[in-house]
Amino acid sequence: MALTDADLVARVLLDDDHHAFAELVRNHQSTVRGLLRQLTRTDAALADDLAQETFVRAYRNIRSFRGEAKFSTWLYRIAYNCFREEARKRKELVGIDETQLEAEHDPQTVDPALRHDLAQALQLLPLHERTAVLLCCQNGLSHDEASRVLEIPLGTVKTNVLRGREKLKKAMAAWATN
Amino acid sequence: MGNELNIDEQLQEDRLDTKLRDEVPYIDDAGFTACVVQQLPSGRRQPRFARAAILLGVTLLASVIAYLITGGGAFLANAAEFLVAMPFASVCAIALLSGLLVTAVGTSAAVIKAR
Numbered sequence: 001m002a003l004t005d006a007d008l009v010a011r012v013l014l015d016d017d018h019h020a021f022a023e024l025v026r027n028h029q030s031t032v033r034g035l036l037r038q039l040t041r042t043d044a045a046l047a048d049d050l051a052q053e054t055f056v057r058a059y060r061n062i063r064s065f066r067g068e069a070k071f072s073t074w075l076y077r078i079a080y081n082c083f084r085e086e087a088r089k090r091k092e093l094v095g096i097d098e099t100q101l102e103a104e105h106d107p108q109t110v111d112p113a114l115r116h117d118l119a120q121a122l123q124l125l126p127l128h129e130r131t132a133v134l135l136c137c138q139n140g141l142s143h144d145e146a147s148r149v150l151e152i153p154l155g156t157v158k159t160n161v162l163r164g165r166e167k168l169k170k171a172m173a174a175w176a177t178n
Numbered sequence: 179m180g181n182e183l184n185i186d187e188q189l190q191e192d193r194l195d196t197k198l199r200d201e202v203p204y205i206d207d208a209g210f211t212a213c214v215v216q217q218l219p220s221g222r223r224q225p226r227f228a229r230a231a232i233l234l235g236v237t238l239l240a241s242v243i244a245y246l247i248t249g250g251g252a253f254l255a256n257a258a259e260f261l262v263a264m265p266f267a268s269v270c271a272i273a274l275l276s277g278l279l280v281t282a283v284g285t286s287a288a289v290i291k292a293r
Binding site: 018021022025026029030031033034037048051052055056059060118119122133137138140165168169172 | 190191194195197198199201202203204205206207210211212213214215217218219
C-alpha cells in the first residue's frame with residue numbers, strides 16, 4: 001500500500017526517517033525541477049541546484065508544515081523562494097524594466113524555428129505572469145494556492161494568469177498564421 | 179452571441195491549459211534523490227535504540243522502587259498463594275480472558291497502524 005504524503009511527513013516528524021523523506025523527494029522531484037527549469041529559463045543545472053536546496057530546506061523546516069495546504073503547494077513556495085533569492089543575487093529582479101523585457105521578447109523577434117513551441121512561448125512571458133501561469137495552468141494550483149505560494153494578493157494572481165494566458169494565446173495564434 | 183464567444187474562449191483556455199500540462203515532461207530522477215538525501219542533516223533525535231534503552235531503564239528502575247516500597251514484593255507472594263488456592267477452572271478462565279484481551283488490544287493496534 002503506497003503511503004500518502006501525510007503519512008511520509010508524519011514518519012519524518014516522528015523518527016527523522018530519511019527513507020520516508022527520500023520517498024517524498026522521489027514523488028515530487030519531477031514537478032519541482034520542472035517548475036524551476038521553467039522559472040530559470042531552462043537552465044537545468046541551476047534549476048537542479050535550486051531543487052536540491054528546496055528539498056533540503058523542506059527537510060529542515062518540516063515542522064513548520066502544518067498540513068493546511070497540500071505538501072506540493074508548500075514545496076512550490078519553498079522552491080519559489082529559493083528561485084527568488086537566487087534571482088536577487090543575479091540582479092534579475094532588481095531594477096527590472098518590464099517594458100524593455102516585453103520588447104526583448106516580442107514573439108515576432110523570436111527564431112522562427114522555435115515558434116511552434118509552447119515552452120518557448122512561456123519563456124517570453126514576464127516573470128510574474130510566467131510564474132502564475134506555470135503554477136495555475138500547468139501545475140493545477142488554484143488561484144488561492146498560487147497566491148499563498150507567491151505571497152501576493154489573490155486578485156494579482158488572477159490578473160497575472162489572465163494576462164499570461166492572453167499573451168500565450170496571441171503568441172500561438174501569431175505563430176500559427178506565419 | 180456573447181455566450182458563444184465566452185464558450186469559445188473557455189474552450190481555448192482549456193485547450194491551452196491541457197497543452198501546457200501535456201508539455202511537462204517527466205524528469206527522470208537519475209540520482210537526484212540520492213544527492214538530496216546525502217545533503218540532509220543527520221537526525222536531531224536520539225536513535226531508536228537509545229530511546230528503547232531509556233524506556234527499559236526507566237521500567238527497571240520503577241520495578242525496583244515498587245519492589246522496595248512494597249516490603250520486598252510481599253504482594254507477589256500473596257498473589258501467588260491466592261492463585262495456587264484458586265480452583266483449576268478459575269485459573270484457566272482467567273488465563274483465557276487475559277489472552278483474549280491482549281489479542282484484541284494487539285489486533286486493534288495493528289488495524290489502526292495499517293490504516
